[in-house]
Amino acid sequence: MQSFRTEIENPIVEKDIIELERKIREFKEGKVDEEKFRSLRLARGVYGQRQHGVQMIRIKLPYGKVSSAQLHRIADVADEYSTGRLHITTRQDIQIHHVSLDRTPELWAQLEKDDITLREACGNTVRNITASETAGIDPEEAFDVSPYADATFKFFLRNPISQEMGRKFKIAFSATEKDTALTYIHDLGFIAKIQNGKRGFKVLLGGGLGSQPRHADVFYEFLASDEIIPLIESVLRIFDRHGERAKRGKARMKFLIKDLGLEAFIKLVNAERKALSQTKVNIDTTAFDIAPTFEEHSYTFDTILDATAFQYWKETNVIPQKQPGLFAIGIRVPLGDFYTDKARLLADLIKKYAADELRFTLRQNILIRHVKEALLPFFYQELTKLGFAETGYNKLIDITACPGTDTCNLGIASSTGIARELEKVIATEYKDFITTKDITIKISGCMNACGQHNMAEIGFQGMTIKSGKLVAPALQILLGGGILGDGNGRFADKVLKIPSKRGPAALREILDDFKMNALAEESFLSYYERKEKSYFYQLLKPLSDSSALAEDDYIDWGHEKPYVKAVGIGECAGVVIDLVETLFLESEEKIENASAALKDEVYSDSIYHSYAAIVNSAKALLLSAQQKTNSHATIINQFDEVFVATKKIELPDTFATFVYQIQQNEPTAIFAKSYLRDAVWFLQQLKTYRKEELTHA
Incomplete structure (x- = not known):
């Protein structure tokens, strides 16, 4: 770890990375409980994959903003530590997969050279803003x-x-x-x-x-x-x-x-x-108020042979900015996946010709900002070379899907496989619908809705369906969701479940019906509300029959072998630690953090660390007594009932009064010092009680 310790200028970040390396080592030596270690690594962007022995790394990119240097750094890291594939999430993050756990501290250190963090990209934290x-x-x-x-x-x-x-x-x-x-x-x-x-x-x-x-x-x-x-x-x-x-x-x-x-x-x-x-x-x-600046570079572009295609691209992918003469260019990234070779070329392009900024989007795409109007033909030419000029940005063909069974432990059925098939259907059979902006298709591999399926006009959720004793991959179809504006929205209705292989047929039924029966200028959401759920249930009901499935129905999209349901332990959040001694050790760490914050005169942080230490210590003793600890408020109430009211633990007043000093005092230096002393004293009282309890057990 010394090799990168001195390379990181921020001592707080350096401490974080060294701590991760130490905990990995202790975990492999059997000194750290597996569940505790999981909680720690998740809070540092290290997430277990479906595939054994490798990790998914989530890179936290606030509001999706990335510079050329940062994109180059991400590409370098993905090549060095992963497979060179980048995945854009619906929270404007980047994920890379198949990373060895041992190399995650080094990977993180490399990213921090360009001010990119993994911290709190996963776990029980404030996720990416x-x-x-x-x-x-x-x-x-x-x-x-x-x-x-x-x-x-x-x-x-x-x-x-x-x-x-x-x-x-x-x-x-x-x-x-x-x-x-x-x-x-x-x-x-x-x-x-x-x-x-x-x-x-x-x-x-x-x-x-x-x-x-x-x-x-x-x-x-x-x-x-x-x-x-x-x-x-x-x-x-x-x-x-x-x-x-x-x-x-x-x-x-x-x-x-x-x-x-x-x-x-x-x-x-x-x-x-x-x-x-x-x-x-x-x-x-x-x-953020500073006007964009541009490097001056010469450029050349060939005469655009297909003027119609160029015009169509401008209509679907180019957005006028509020800054006069500037435009944003949307890049449709199917399933949010692209590779480092293209990422580097794109990074060079935005640095030289687009004020050095792009943003990853909530629909798993890329938005280049600050492009001069005269450069639009040049960008069309260069993006075409990269395969980044596909039309339909934020349109019907632009389907959102989570990774599903490709890498996620919770995936039930393939979301990426069916997404590819539906895109083919739209591209070949519904070209006139590609410019339709009010229909979104979103797909999730399970009920957790990482693909946001239940807020789309057309949503699909991965499930299973039984036919006799056999199980086949299935899709729950949801219809009628959408954004209404100003903080209002509509969640989609669950219509019915069909075998996954009938997903394309279902989409054809829905789009054909809409095309044939909708009123002029009527949106899909308005059409759905007018016709109502039962109408679409009857429309799609023939596709739901699972009494006589074909052999192909048992093979999920993107697979060659028959479907096997394999759902692992999800890591969308950390899990509860049930080891008393481990909790006492955690309390000691929190007290150390409180002392450090007090020394730095960050009194509010010190007070909260002390509060966390007190509650954590109480939780440890309650667990030893097999009591409920399902919230901090419950812990505080239970500790009064089980230990204070019974005089097992002597306090000057109730435990609630002792803890809730945090509410009654402003975050001053005097209170921070006093509360820290209370936390230290309380932990010692509980450790002594626990020791005596075990001695007489």
């Missing part, structure tokens, strides 16, 4: 949301309140009322607004997809921009304290709001304000 890919260039936007997404990312990266929550937490920023960042399906969503000349946001709370999608509630119709980070911090504190920790399927914030009720949740959030490090956070937008 997403935003409209057109933020900063959209003629309809109230203002550029990029600096606000950037500030949120930086504020919560490594923040102690969001390191070990019950589950992941997702935040999105939309530039306009079209809600292109899908705020209504996020834990917290922000839509840019201007009120009385002041910047702010409509705030949405508690949305989510998965097996039980929930539409977010409106939290604020308008919240001033300097209040958004304190609000997020308050929400995260409550989620961390009250969120479910034992049952992963119920651990998202949407379930907490359902259990507490929206009013009670908001009351808890408002009560937390006193403990915050800052009540207002002004966000500097200066760096």
